Amino acid sequence: MIADFARTAVAPALAALEAHRVEIGHRRIVELFADDPARAQTFRAQLGDLTFDYSKQRATGATLAHLFNLARAAHLEIRRDALFSGEAVNLTEKRAAMHMALRDFTGGPALVEGRDVTADVLVERAKMLTFAKQVREGALRGSTGERFTDVVNIGIGGSDLGPAMAARALSPYRGDGPRTHFVSNVDGADLADTLKNLDLARTLFIVSSKTFTTQETMTNAASARARVAARLGEKAVGDHFAAVSTKLDLVGQFGVKPERVFGFWDWVGGRYSLWSSIGLALAISIGPKHFEDFLRGGADADKHFAQSPMEENIPVLMGLLGVWHRNVWGHGSQAVIPYDQRLARFPAWLQQLDMESNGKCVTREGEPVVMATAPVIWGEPGTNGQHAFFQMLHQGTDVVPVDFLIAAQPSDADARHHDLLFANCLAQSEALMTGRTLNEAQAALSAQGLSESEIARLAPHKVFPGDRPSSTFLYRKLDPRTLGRLLALYEHKVFVQSVIWNVNAFDQWGVELGKEMCSKLAPVVGDASASLDGLAPATAALIAQRRELMG
Ligand code: F6P
Numbered sequence: 001m002i003a004d005f006a007r008t009a010v011a012p013a014l015a016a017l018e019a020h021r022v023e024i025g026h027r028r029i030v031e032l033f034a035d036d037p038a039r040a041q042t043f044r045a046q047l048g049d050l051t052f053d054y055s056k057q058r059a060t061g062a063t064l065a066h067l068f069n070l071a072r073a074a075h076l077e078i079r080r081d082a083l084f085s086g087e088a089v090n091l092t093e094k095r096a097a098m099h100m101a102l103r104d105f106t107g108g109p110a111l112v113e114g115r116d117v118t119a120d121v122l123v124e125r126a127k128m129l130t131f132a133k134q135v136r137e138g139a140l141r142g143s144t145g146e147r148f149t150d151v152v153n154i155g156i157g158g159s160d161l162g163p164a165m166a167a168r169a170l171s172p173y174r175g176d177g178p179r180t181h182f183v184s185n186v187d188g189a190d191l192a193d194t195l196k197n198l199d200l201a202r203t204l205f206i207v208s209s210k211t212f213t214t215q216e217t218m219t220n221a222a223s224a225r226a227r228v229a230a231r232l233g234e235k236a237v238g239d240h241f242a243a244v245s246t247k248l249d250l251v252g253q254f255g256v257k258p259e260r261v262f263g264f265w266d267w268v269g270g271r272y273s274l275w276s277s278i279g280l281a282l283a284i285s286i287g288p289k290h291f292e293d294f295l296r297g298g299a300d301a302d303k304h305f306a307q308s309p310m311e312e313n314i315p316v317l318m319g320l321l322g323v324w325h326r327n328v329w330g331h332g333s334q335a336v337i338p339y340d341q342r343l344a345r346f347p348a349w350l351q352q353l354d355m356e357s358n359g360k361c362v363t364r365e366g367e368p369v370v371m372a373t374a375p376v377i378w379g380e381p382g383t384n385g386q387h388a389f390f391q392m393l394h395q396g397t398d399v400v401p402v403d404f405l406i407a408a409q410p411s412d413a414d415a416r417h418h419d420l421l422f423a424n425c426l427a428q429s430e431a432l433m434t435g436r437t438l439n440e441a442q443a444a445l446s447a448q449g450l451s452e453s454e455i456a457r458l459a460p461h462k463v464f465p466g467d468r469p470s471s472t473f474l475y476r477k478l479d480p481r482t483l484g485r486l487l488a489l490y491e492h493k494v495f496v497q498s499v500i501w502n503v504n505a506f507d508q509w510g511v512e513l514g515k516e517m518c519s520k521l522a523p524v525v526g527d528a529s530a531s532l533d534g535l536a537p538a539t540a541a542l543i544a545q546r547r548e549l550m551g
Helices: 001-007 009-025 029-035 061-073 076-084 098-105 116-138 161-169 190-197 217-234 233-239 246-255 270-275 276-285 286-308 312-331 346-358 390-395 415-434 436-449 451-462 479-502 510-526 538-551
Strands: 044-047 050-053 151-154 179-183 203-208 241-245 261-263 333-338 375-378 402-407 472-474
Touching: 009 061, 009 312, 044 286, 044 312, 050 261, 050 312, 050 479, 061 312, 061 479, 061 538, 076 286, 076 479, 098 116, 098 286, 098 479, 116 261, 116 276, 116 286, 151 276, 161 179, 161 270, 161 276, 161 333, 161 346, 161 479, 179 190, 179 276, 190 217, 190 241, 203 217, 203 233, 203 276, 217 233, 233 241, 241 246, 241 276, 246 261, 246 276, 261 276, 270 276, 270 346, 276 286, 276 346, 286 312, 286 479, 312 479, 333 346, 346 375, 346 472, 390 415, 402 415, 415 472, 436 451, 472 479, 510 538
Parallel strands: 151 179, 151 203, 203 241, 241 261, 333 375, 333 402, 402 472
Antiparallel strands: 044 050, 050 472
């Protein structure tokens, strides 16, 4: 392993980091604050009103210097520039990953493999936003002449998680626009439960699929189509469906009117597609102006990532601190805790972004990766998580670095709730860092008047190891621009880590095998008389048992 590792270009920089860990590993984060009284002001970076505070990380100025050396050894800046110049950085699929062109307001050029795509992007965006406006204002109506009160996006993965997360996050910006719903799972309960209380005459469906072949989406779309045809007649289908895809020929076969088909391009990865026409449900929900503000937020983060020096560059800092956790300290997971109920789907969105991008075990050249890649990303909104898994964060045997996200201002007017939310967020990150020693625990119990034997019995349970690292994002308000900034910062953080690990962040071959096996199994599962011969024994046994259970 060591020998393999030594072959990598980043090996000396990582070895230096490892030696540095041994040097500073015994120092607690609270001591780092004592050493450097300005730490709370200096260990932070800024993008507009958004602050990235990493002062509660187990890192010193020397740590950062080592991490920047690592980034240089991995040619981070060269690789970043290749990304922004529209080179085919997705080597296996021979494509650029130029989602930044979708949110570019400079007037271009935005090059994709040498071709300026600015005009294409603007035309498609204008078409999509005009449609969104018409739906919102009731200029486009259903087959019976009624306004659309509900929009159902049918998609999965990147064609669902981004719009679903953002529509919920920005729900205060909906005004009197239609309600949006998201159906993704091939489990029929998802579609059935969503449609239960909707009037199909007032419902618009958007079939969102980059490939327009994804089993779940096509199955849900066909079922929704059948329901519309049954309730409103076959002719009504065209009035109740729109579609977003890169495969315009396949969309045509489904029966969507050409003027309701919105395209994008294969240089936009699924998990980076919210900024494209895949954002249609979001654009209908919040309206064109707010959608453009959201794009501008993404553009702010692009400029910041492309131009800021490493010391002030938030995605670089986020990515490198993640590498410090993963590769030097060996932390296997990373929690993200938005103190914002409307960001409830943010961890799920980030799971796809991070784990589908960097959950790889071969390098860009197809060699085995010799260091750990994507950690497990997980989380839930605070304060709910505090009453569920925070016990483990504070006293469990594994250290889990945390990202906290919080707005200064509430989205709703209730300041008292937000003060409590804010206090909880700060209290948790501080408690994770400071912990509580045995002496402190004993003193607290003694102050409560407990006997010596009770103190001895209880005190060990009341010890908090502390020294658990976290970063905090603080921003004025969760508005469209801020959300755009946050999402694009995380996108670039994932890219930074892919560069250090030398994996291709833009393909996802790992999702294929299960899909292939399912396409072979589905006919066997669906036909109770089909032979089970030749199936893997465990699979055959479970199908047989299911047949028995189904009678
Ligand atoms: O799960 C794999 C994946 O290809 C994702 O990358 C993608 O976001 C999702 O499926 C949906 O794909 P499509 O938009 O083509 O339906």
